[in-house]
Amino acid sequence: MKIGEAAAASGVSAKMIRYYEDIGLIDAPPRSASGYRHYREEDIHMLLFVRRGRELGFSMPQLRTLTSLWRDKTRASADVKRLANDHIATLNARIASLQAMADTLKTLARQCQGDARPDCPILDALRQPQADRSQPQDHSGQK
Template identity: 50%
Template sequence: MKIGQVSEKSGLPTKTIRYYESIGLVAPAGRTAAGYRAYDKNDLETLKFIQRARSLGFSIQEVSALLMLWNDRNRASAQVKELAKRHVEEIDRKVAELQSMKETLSTLIDKCHGDDRPNCPILNDLANVR
């Protein structure tokens, strides 16, 4: 398989696949005589794994750790669970922050009549005019 095929099948842009190779997230691909990257089924599975982990919001660093655990037949599932739990906590933190922003904004939006008049509680709040 050439990079276009694995891109199609993994859902990762070719650019991204080359990038992952360049940063050492995946081992350098084999090459054809012409210098094209050549992938086998195994490589594809790895890229799919990465794509799924990324889509769950794991950072490249975390994906790297997950890959190592995945390739370690003897790892304890506790390690993976721990990593996943920490990631969920991180997600929770982000959600809480966003919710808090939303709450403040929604309150301000409700107070703003939003017509042609210039008076605007949103700007007043940002300007700390209370």
């Protein structure tokens, strides 16, 4: 299978397949006499594996570890689980960070009249020193 077919079959662009090979994430496939890369079913599985890992938000270093675990038939599932749990923690942190931004903005937007007048608590908040801007309607202290 040539690279174009491999790309179509795996959903990874030919460009990225070459890149992944370049950085050593996937093995270099055999070449034809004229230099064309030649992929087998197994290679397509690897590309699908990488693509799905990316879709789950794994970083390239994590993916490197994941693929080596995948190839290692004697791996311990605990190693995979630990990596997954690490990644879940990372995702949760990013979610919390984005959620904090959204919460702040929601509060500010709620306070903004949104009419033709120039007064705007959103701009005010950006102008002034950092104040506690998180959900002021809730004074119970629970997050």
